[in-house]
Amino acid sequence: MKMMTSDGIQLAYTDQGDGPVILLLAGYSGIKEEWQYQVTFLLQQGYRVITLDWRSHGASTRTAKHLRIMRLAADVQELLLVCQVTTATLVGHSMGASVIWAYLTIFGEQRVSRIVTIDESPKPLNDTYWQAGLNGLTWENFWVRLPYILRQPMTVAGISEPLRQELKTTRAVHPFDEALCGPLLGDHLQQDWRETCQSLTIPQLMIVGAASTMWQGDYTIICENNNNNVVRIQNAGHMPHMEQPDAVNAYLHTFISA
Template identity: 35%
Template sequence: MPHFVASDNTTLHYQDEGSGRPVILIAGYGAPADSWALQWAPLRAAGHRVISFDRRWHGRSDRPAHGQRIARHGKDLHDLLAHLGLDDVTLVGSSMGAATIWSYVSLFGCGRLAGIVTLDQTPRMVNSPDWPYGFYGLTADNLGTFFLRPEAVDTGHGRPWPDQAATDALLRRAGGRGLSRLITPDTYPLLFDHACQDWRDTVAGITAPALIVAGADSQFWPSEHAAATALLSPLARSAVVPTAGHPLHLDQPDTVGRLLTDFTATTA
């Protein structure tokens, strides 16, 4: 698996297959690059070079004590693009991977980008009177301790989570290694930093086309976040995937594959 050394001397790994216009896939909290295996073949068949990125503390990448913040992950993404010398890139991020994209855009703009796709990530996780599309139950009053509770992710909303053994088998048949999620207390500062962000001003300032996708039955937030986010920018549009929870590229991989290839075709 190829790798590069980020600007703070952290070794980060990625997968790189196919040829054509590049698409970079960035997974969510705890998930490895292999979690995108069901999207690899459709994107390659559509004529794309497909690069799946293991963020620090994810997959095969290094696990340093430093850099547990979304801004550093945005810089790591910039370092990956610089290492590969890429332009005309479509960035695709699921969950915290989407926040990594917004961090990159906030820091470096859209000059290298052909487009942006986010999968089931609200731009503001804290609920407020002007943004009721955050994480279920998360408010400014309980933000400091909310994710320290083991039951925080059991919101009582959405569809059942996909069976891990069955999902791993599907990913392996598609060429991946399975999910192999790694979430430890070392990464809690990253999750807290993620929850504190508000990317709405970043979305409003994008200069590349964007597709904001939600799972109709997300376990974490109302699917209406996608349409509300898309309204922030004239370059953004939204879609909701039926019968899909938060990991919608695992729940409905064929639908997500079509959304991705249809979107990249419009930015060619």
């Protein structure tokens, strides 16, 4: 399915099933097909499941226009309106989590019943007072390291061969342009959503890849004394939803149905 945003960009999405709505949002360079195991499971549990390809990702329009986290949050709002969703659970992996926090900052919690973030710190940049961001990333080395972020190991358990082949086939048809999307990654990594996390009045589940090499320190400390849950997926790196889908699905279902 396709929708046109208010700034003239065509976005690809899927909308399947009936029941409580769950919107699955991939990370930087990610595509909606990454959620295959979650979509199948959640549909079986009686949910309505929506997935989205960000602008310049997957089957959506390739463009340099408005490649900013705040604009992606607006795209989410417009998707919810197109799909006539009045309330939803938002699930975001990596940059998708950043977009969720941006969405809540701009649009509030009116359409969101709860959120799930997967392996993402609310502040990727480390500084003197925050040492729970992207491993080794500081303002001093930011622009030098930026082009190499995707070169880091992302998984420890690997991804099943059927899913790997599906992603390979889809990416061959819709290749990702790192040079085009570089400004989006830069914008994402400069955000600070700690205040948003601390001010939430809806439940948040933080899913952490226990063996993820992406992060230093423990960014889940931002959830202390707040309406949050933290779970760690064993034998998983930065992509628990693909590395250990059964474990992630179980936590999702328990959290959403509570």
